[in-house]
Amino acid sequence: MFMQIRKGMSEEDGQQYYALVNLADTEITRMASDYSDNELELFRKAMDLIVESENGMACSTDILNLADKLQSKKMKKKEVEGVLQRLVVDKWLCEKNGEYTLSTRCIMEMEQYIRNMYQDLVKLCNICHNIAIQSQMCENPSCGIKMHVPCVARYFRGRTEPHCPACNEFWPHEIPVISRSQSQIPSPSQPASSKENSAPSTKTPRSSRLRK
Ligand SMILES: [Zn+2]
Ligand SMILES: [Zn+2]
Numbered sequence: 001m002f003m004q005i006r007k008g009m010s011e012e013d014g015q016q017y018y019a020l021v022n023l024a025d026t027e028i029t030r031m032a033s034d035y036s037d038n039e040l041e042l043f044r045k046a047m048d049l050i051v052e053s054e055n056g057m058a059c060s061t062d063i064l065n066l067a068d069k070l071q072s073k074k075m076k077k078k079e080v081e082g083v084l085q086r087l088v089v090d091k092w093l094c095e096k097n098g099e100y101t102l103s104t105r106c107i108m109e110m111e112q113y114i115r116n117m118y119q120d121l122v123k124l125c126n127i128c129h130n131i132a133i134q135s136q137m138c139e140n141p142s143c144g145i146k147m148h149v150p151c152v153a154r155y156f157r158g159r160t161e162p163h164c165p166a167c168n169e170f171w172p173h174e175i176p177v178i179s180r181s182q183s184q185i186p187s188p189s190q191p192a193s194s195k196e197n198s199a200p201s202t203k204t205p206r207s208s209r210l211r212k
Contacts, residue, residue, distance in 0.1 A: 008108040011056070011101065011134035012094070014150025014178055019108045034090065038073040039083045042066055043092065046084075050102055051118045056134035057099040060084070101134045126165055127151035136173040143167035153178040 006021045031040060045066045049058035063084065067075045075083070084100070087093040091105045107114065111131060114122055123146040125132040132146040145166045147155065153176045156162045162171035 006108050006111075008104055009128060009130060009148070009150070010104045011107070011132075011148050011150070012104075014148070014154070017104050017108070019105060021109055031092075035083075035086075038070050038075060041070050041072045042075065042080060042083055043087060045069070046087075046093070046100060047102065047114075047117075050100065051114065051121055051133060054137055056132070057101050060095075060098045060100065063100060107131055107133060125151055127155055136171075138164040138167060138169060139172055140164065140167050140169040143169065149176050150178050152176060 004021050006019050008017045008019060009015070010017060031043070035043065042063075046058060046063045049062055049066075050056060064077045064080050067077050067080045084093065084095070088095050091103050093106065094101045094103045102110075107130075114131060114133075123132055123135075123137075123144075124130065125135065125148045126145040127147050128151055130148075132148050135146040135148050136152050138145045143164060143166050145164065147165075152171075152173070155165065156171070156175045162175055163169065164171055
């Protein structure tokens with residue numbers, strides 16, 4: 001078996017996660033036992049929206065509008081809502097205030113797929129060198145580096161004038177503040193919490209297997 005333990009970081013709060021990733025089988029097709037063809041098509045198209053966006057998010061309205069653009073079989077908006085809910089429960093997507101992002105699990109398990117699919121679009125974080133989806137981007141067109149939000153917070157902490165680490169242009173985005181408890185070092189009092197929220201680390205990662 002080609003299993004590997006991978007380390008990843010939440011793009012949300014910078015927490016580190018570990019996932020057991022099956023290297024022989026990292027494509028979206030592995031989701032096929034849990035999702036039908038048009039549901040997978042919806043997921044791929046939602047992923048397109050997320051990866052192609054500047055900040056790594058897609059709003060629910062845009063995803064719902066995919067309903068009648070599906071080629072395999074059209075869906076009603078209500079059905080799309082249901083699929084989105086399942087994708088969140090199964091930890092492929094995260095939702096916050098109507099904005100959808102790729103989950104830590106999704107980025108870790110589908111890293112190869114994302115790199116193949118979106119070769120030129122995908123950028124690595126200038127700080128941690130992992131794939132940067134949910135991120136801030138330098139607005140200098142000849143630079144355009146990306147940084148994860150928690151990496152931005154850490155990098156600019158304590159600096160008065162934020163400048164791009166690559167081109168030195170002013171960094172025009174809001175500098176997020178990551179609270180101490182959410183920093184990259186998990187506090188020893190809650191060692192299990194990061195594990196719980198991360199990708200399930202067993203050989204049967206799909207929680208929906210327990211559905212019936
Ligand atoms: Zn980063
Ligand atoms: Zn720059």
